Amino acid sequence: MTKGPAQLVLTASVARRYYLDGRSKVEIAEEFALSRFKVARLLEDARSSGIVRIEIGYPGTVDVELSGRLMRTLGLTHCVVTDTPDEHPAALREHLGTAAAALLSEVVTDGDVLGLSWARSVSAMATALTGLAPVPVVQLTGALARPGVDDSSIELVREVARVSGGPAYFFYAPMAVPDAATARVLRQQPEVARAFSLISSVTVAVAGVGAWEPEQSTLYDATGEAERAELARMGVCADVSGVLVDAHGVAVPAALTERMIGITHRQMEAVPEVIGIVYGLAKTHAVLAAVRGGLVNSLVTHSTLANALIEAADGH
Numbered sequence: 001m002t003k004g005p006a007q008l009v010l011t012a013s014v015a016r017r018y019y020l021d022g023r024s025k026v027e028i029a030e031e032f033a034l035s036r037f038k039v040a041r042l043l044e045d046a047r048s049s050g051i052v053r054i055e056i057g058y059p060g061t062v063d064v065e066l067s068g069r070l071m072r073t074l075g076l077t078h079c080v081v082t083d084t085p086d087e088h089p090a091a092l093r094e095h096l097g098t099a100a101a102a103l104l105s106e107v108v109t110d111g112d113v114l115g116l117s118w119a120r121s122v123s124a125m126a127t128a129l130t131g132l133a134p135v136p137v138v139q140l141t142g143a144l145a146r147p148g149v150d151d152s153s154i155e156l157v158r159e160v161a162r163v164s165g166g167p168a169y170f171f172y173a174p175m176a177v178p179d180a181a182t183a184r185v186l187r188q189q190p191e192v193a194r195a196f197s198l199i200s201s202v203t204v205a206v207a208g209v210g211a212w213e214p215e216q217s218t219l220y221d222a223t224g225e226a227e228r229a230e231l232a233r234m235g236v237c238a239d240v241s242g243v244l245v246d247a248h249g250v251a252v253p254a255a256l257t258e259r260m261i262g263i264t265h266r267q268m269e270a271v272p273e274v275i276g277i278v279y280g281l282a283k284t285h286a287v288l289a290a291v292r293g294g295l296v297n298s299l300v301t302h303s304t305l306a307n308a309l310i311e312a313a314d315g316h
Helices: 005-020 025-032 036-048 064-074 089-107 120-128 153-164 180-187 190-197 218-222 225-233 265-270 281-292 303-314
Strands: 078-082 114-116 137-139 204-207 238-240 243-245 273-277 298-302
Touching: 005 025, 005 036, 025 036, 064 078, 064 298, 064 303, 078 089, 078 303, 089 120, 089 204, 089 273, 089 298, 114 153, 120 153, 120 204, 120 273, 137 153, 180 190, 238 281, 243 265, 281 298, 281 303, 298 303
Parallel strands: 078 298, 114 137, 114 204, 204 273, 273 298
Antiparallel strands: 238 243
16 A cells, blocks of 8 residues: 555654654654553554665675675685776776785784785785784795886885785795706705795784686786696696696696795685685686685675676576
């Protein structure tokens, strides 16, 4: 039955007093000369008719509802999804870096050991970071010099450690070297060995996720054409801190792995929380692979990719 205007006005007035003014049902009953039961019925009518709509939101750029859905769908420890438009990648990176910095400041506490893998998204997080518990900061991968990229793994670790006030464990070594023998020698260098000895103590790590495609992985772009094609034939779908995995998240044994200076698949699996900062629809299956393989269990991403991840996960 359609309510008349007087009833609509009464219902809206009662709802306003209750939801916006914070008045109790007893106070409202006295003001409008109604019984408490009548007030309760009017409040129920206000909700059922749509006069009152209750939304749980966050006064910022975090999409709380979508964050929760993605967290449940993928079984994540933490998940932050921003409602940032798909802008230029640099702008998107900046927004995600800010969100990731806020998450890291919240979840890292005294007693943690923080590990950092180089990625443009992780560098954006470091730039946005303004506060962090005084924890040790450990470099997880060597440097990967690329044209137009000024940042390095070393500077990343030092920058975050300056904010934290904790010790920085970094080393001067490339992420990949020409042969396995050189890699073995470098891993024995004092600074490298010292940082690697702390990897088993890392409790929270932050990393990017690369899809094994052009311009979707810094490691892919730094690898020779023949080798990257061979790795694709072997089933490589993603790389996380230089760890190569297939679409199911299973490690892909490769000669490249033997030439890497960085965290291993087994070590990354053992880190209690690895936060992946990811953007771009091209990385949908790479992110799912990283999560399925247990290499990433928390995510900071944007709404477009979050929806694609939910759809892809539900389709399997």
